[in-house]
Amino acid sequence: MRFLRQAGLMLWKDLVVEFRARDVLTAMVFFACMVVLVFSLAFVRDGRPVGDVAGGILWVSLAFSGALGLGRNFEREREADTLHGLLMSPADRGAILVGKALGVTVFMSVTAAVVAPLIAVLFDAPLGRDPLPLALLLLLGSFGFAIVGAIFGTLLLKARARDVLLAVILYPLTVPALIAGTVGTSALLDARPQPGRAWFWIQALSAFDLIFLVVALWAFEALTTE
Amino acid sequence: MAETKPDKIANPIPFIIAAVIAGAGFIVLPLMAFRAPLPDGMFFSQKIFYYHVPSAWTMFLAIITCGVCSGIYLAKRDDRWDQAAQASAAIAVLFGAIVMTTGPIWAKAHWSKYWIWEARLVSSLLLWMIAIAYVLVRRYGGPGMERLAAGIGIFGAVDVPLVYWSTQLWRTQHPQNTVVPTLDNRMRPALYTSALLFIILFTLIYSVRKRLGRSRARLEALELAAEDLEA
Structure with a gap:
């Protein structure tokens, strides 16, 4: 209970800061839209997308803007050394980590909510056909x-060289989640939609998330102790 | 903190013996590989197998060593485990490079494609990427990257089964290529000799790299001490 409250406070703090500054989310959404536009220039010929690329492009734009948002989010904490202060506080470090991750998840979800309709329009993809599995x-x-x-x-x-290294580390390590997301989304967008396969990948994603979360909570305390 | 006592001069005899065995072995190995029979339907390019597969095994061994040493380093905070992890990661990058060059050469000859999207290939590539990320962080992250690197080691080890599993499921509707065919018994001696040689090579490079890490740590400590004296 205490853990959840602390994580919730952390999330609330990030959301309030972002609501006042609005720089991270703006950058993420705009960057994701740019990525989609560049892809649409490359992959739409004569008004038709080349193959079933829409799902992949959704995830690529999300992963790119996610790394950007993570970098900006932590840069904000670095400027006044605030994260260090948070880690020194008596709050559970795991709760700080989870709160931070939830904040980034919210930003990425907002980005996805803007980018998905854009992809639906530009790539003529039926993204609104099964909204629940897609959202999950x-x-x-x-x-x-x-x-x-x-x-x-x-x-x-x-x-x-924080920004470069974050991308270098993040993409190879999160590949299982990105594969599951992309394949699941493509199953939904197929000419013959396969919601069963999408649900299978939702379960796989839940398992990956759980494993990442357990390892993260287990290692975070040791990793952040000097 | 690095130890301030100078290292004992390591006994060079086992090192020299191992180096001689490895040197001689890599002269004999091509002959063994040459005399081993070819599996049905494969051409001379199959001989690369005797270098490709043992390199891949050595890469996996290096990555596992790196992950385990990272975990122990986090628990014990002894710099020697960190140096061990760092040495193994560098070797994983090296042998990964061998795997990633020899593999496509064989694949082009046999499957007429340099790359196929098969679980083993994708997971090897990603593992190699993770090892490269580890080395890049150590090289360009500046001081104090030990814990971060340990995190990469641990998450990398956790990722191995997840990547393998997800790529395998993702590709179920495609025809599966069996990479290692059921081996002819007469091919085994060359393969196992090669594997042994690669592991000796791994140990040799590992001990050199680990000494290098230790010397670096001592040099840094001495530099800091010298600065303190000047101040």
Whole structure:
């Protein structure tokens, strides 16, 4: 209970800061839209997308803007060394990590909510056909990405070349979540939709998230102790 | 903190013996590989198998060593485990590079494609990427990256089964290619000799790299001490 309250407070803090500054979310949404536009220039010929690329593009734009958002989010904590202060506080470190990850998940979900309709229009993809499994895939995939990202964002605070290294670390480690999300989404967008396969990948994503979360909570205390 | 006592001069004799065995072995190995029979329907390019498969095994061994040493480092905070993890990660990158060059050469000859999306290939590639990320962080992250690197080691080890499982499921409706065919018994001696040689090579490079890490740590400590004296 205490853990959840602390994580909730952390999430609330990030949301309030973002509501006042609005720089991270704006950058993420705009960047994701740009990625989609560049892909649409490359993959739409004569008004038709080349193959079933829409699901993959949704996830690529989400992963790119997610890394951007993570970097900005932790840069904000670094400027006044606030994350260090939080870690020094008596709050559970795991709760701080989970709160941070939930904040990034919210930002990524908002980004996805803007980008998905854009992809539906530009790539003529039936993204609104099964909204529930799609939303679950995006939410679970974002959380898996965010929890790994939050660990390495925290650990990279003191590193040189933070932004580059975050991307270098994050993409190979989160590949299981990205594969599950992409394949599940493609199953929904198929000419013959396969909701069964999508639900299977939702379960797989939940399992990945759980494994990432357990390892993260187990290792975070040791990783952040000097 | 690095130890301030100078290292004892390590006994060079086992090292030299191992180096001689490895050197001689890598001269004999091509002959053994040459005399081993070819499986049905395969051409001379199959011989690369005797270098490709043992390199892959050595890469996995190096990655596992890295993950385990990272975990122990986090628990015990002894710099030697960190140096061990760092040495293994560098070797994983090296042998991964061998795997990723020899593999496509064989694949082009046999499957007429350089790359196929099969679980073993994808998981090897990703493991190699994770090892590269580890080395990049150590090289460009600046001081104080030990814990971060340990995190990569641990998450990398956790990722291995997840990546393998997800790529395997993802590709179920495609025809499966069996990478390692059921082996002819006469092919085994060359393969196992090669594997043994690669493991000796791994140990040799590992001990050199680990000494290098230790010397670096001592140099850093001495530099800091010298700065303190000047101040």
